[in-house]
Amino acid sequence: MKNFTRISVLLVALVFSGSAFAQIPYKMSNQTNKIDYTDFMNAKKGTKSSRDAFSLYVDYGTANGDDNGYIWPFNSLFNDADTSFNFIGVSMDQIAGYTDPADPANSIVIYSNVGLPDAYPSTLSLTVDSIFAYVTHENNSAQYDYITMKIVSTGSNGAPSTNVLWQQTDSSDVSLSSNGNWLGTGAGFVLAYAPAYTTNPGSKVAFVIEYVDPSKVDSFGVLGTSVDDGTGGTMQQSSYKNSYMRYPPFIPQITLNSNVGYGNPVGANGWLEAQNWGIWARVSYDWNVGVNDVNNNLSLVSLSPNPAQNFVRANIELAKPSLVNATLTDVTGRMVNNVFNGTMNSGKNFITINTSDLAAGVYFVNISADNGNVVSTRVVVTK
Known part of the structure; x- marks a missing residue:
């Protein structure tokens, strides 16, 4: 049986x-x-x-x-x-x-x-x-x-x-x-x-x-x-x-x-x-742009805390003074928040992102400098 x-x-x-x-x-x-x-x-x-x-x-x-x-x-x-x-x-x-x-x-x-x-x-x-x-x-x-x-x-x-x-x-x-x-x-x-x-x-x-x-x-x-x-x-x-x-x-x-x-x-x-x-x-x-992992002017040093509850801080390093843009998107690529758009000096900088009003889930922090390739990093938001 x-x-x-x-x-x-x-x-x-x-x-x-x-x-x-x-x-x-x-x-x-x-x-x-x-x-x-x-x-x-x-x-x-x-x-x-x-x-x-x-x-x-x-x-x-x-x-x-x-x-x-x-x-x-x-x-x-x-x-x-x-x-x-x-x-x-x-x-x-x-x-x-x-x-x-x-x-x-x-x-x-x-x-x-x-x-x-x-x-x-x-x-x-x-x-x-x-x-x-x-x-x-x-x-x-x-x-x-x-x-x-x-x-x-x-x-x-x-x-x-x-x-x-x-x-x-x-x-x-x-x-x-x-x-x-x-x-x-x-x-x-x-x-x-x-x-x-x-x-x-x-x-x-x-x-x-x-x-x-x-x-x-x-x-x-x-x-x-x-x-x-x-x-x-x-x-x-x-x-x-x-x-x-x-x-x-x-x-x-x-x-x-x-x-x-x-x-x-x-x-x-x-x-x-x-x-x-x-x-x-x-x-x-077959596409004319490859994986956007490299940005010669921008380095994302760390993203912490991750998982995050109320905020997450992106620590970046710039080779020269640059116009920096940072956004937060969900896993489908939908814009959740236009976090930062402005000039930063060379050296170490940070961007603080408020996550307190976000639903729990997976998001991406996307940062570019002087219209260079976007550096994206995953952040998990918990409640």
């Missing part, structure tokens, strides 16, 4: 996209589904520690500062009677993620940090070098299960389409999780693909994972992450609205995960904990 651990959930009223009510999993009372933050962040680490010019890892969960993760059961063949996810996809329509695979959490970047004028320029061409997915798998049937990763084009609404640009299918009649179970210690592992697929300039793509278990007695799980509100749930939407789902019979259409909220008004009782799927990609790109 299948060793299947079902998700116990608190059934709550659901409102999504301003329309229907339904019931889907919200807060996981069965902690066997929970994945420790260090486990899924360590899975994203590689052996390489040097930064690659013109390349980065597009990873919306990491860029969003997600620290809460659960494994969600998934089968592309699930129907209304199964009541679980049967579609999972991530659209790549913003450039955000990390640059150092040895330290993802401390090398978070957004488009402006890597030389791009906006979140996804109309002339940008990306090469998808690798795709990764954090999953679990348990086979009890001794029959073949099929796992397919696809690159598809996106529709006019940004959602993944059915137009397949690249795909790879793997099959297994044994459990792929090292512990033989889809939950528990040792269940999680990373699927890796090397499509080397190059997009047309300005064209956006999505990553869609399919799992087909004809027997429906095997189990496949996908990591979904969010920002922990301190009670095991999430009280805020992701800053990156790129993950898509379908959950029959309650959500029969492909829907943004970030639109699934609970209570009335929508989100009053929290949001779906799978705000970002654990699917990310290493991409390289």
Whole structure:
């Protein structure tokens, strides 16, 4: 008999996209589904520690500062009677993620940090070098299960389409999780693909994972992450609205995960904990500006305290008297505060940034001198 651990959930009223009510999993009372933050962040680490010019890892969960993760059961063949996810996809329509695979959490970047004028320029061409997915798998049937990763084009609404640009299918009649179970210690592992697929300039793509278990007695799980509100749930939407789902019979259409909220008004009782799927990609790109790490006139000596509560001080050093500009942006690149714009003398200087009225989260301090390259540093605001 299948060793299947079902998700116990608190059934709550659901409102999504301003329309229907339904019931889907919200807060996981069965902690066997929970994945420790260090486990899924360590899975994203590689052996390489040097930064690659013109390349980065597009990873919306990491860029969003997600620290809460659960494994969600998934089968592309699930129907209304199964009541679980049967579609999972991530659209790549913003450039955000990390640059150092040895330290993802401390090398978070957004488009402006890597030389791009906006979140996804109309002339940008990306090469998808690798795709990764954090999953679990348990086979009890001794029959073949099929796992397919696809690159598809996106529709006019940004959602993944059915137009397949690249795909790879793997099959297994044994459990792929090292512990033989889809939950528990040792269940999680990373699927890796090397499509080397190059997009047309300005064209956006999505990553869609399919799992087909004809027997429906095997189990496949996908990591979904969010920002922990301190009670095991999430009280805020992701800053990156790129993950898509379908959950029959309650959500029969492909829907943004970030639109699934609970209570009335929508989100009053929290949001779906799978705000970002654990699917990310290493991409390289052709652009006329590289990574903005160097400013010959400006050095950012330190940013403290970090994490910050009421303020953070940027200590800088200038090679000559300069016109200095400092801004604070959120993880999507949205301007939060124009902190400073004025002349500073050569030598050591500092800029104090008020963070007392900011919501907890990840921000970037961006400083330039005499219109040189912007030096950006991540600051975490806590409350």
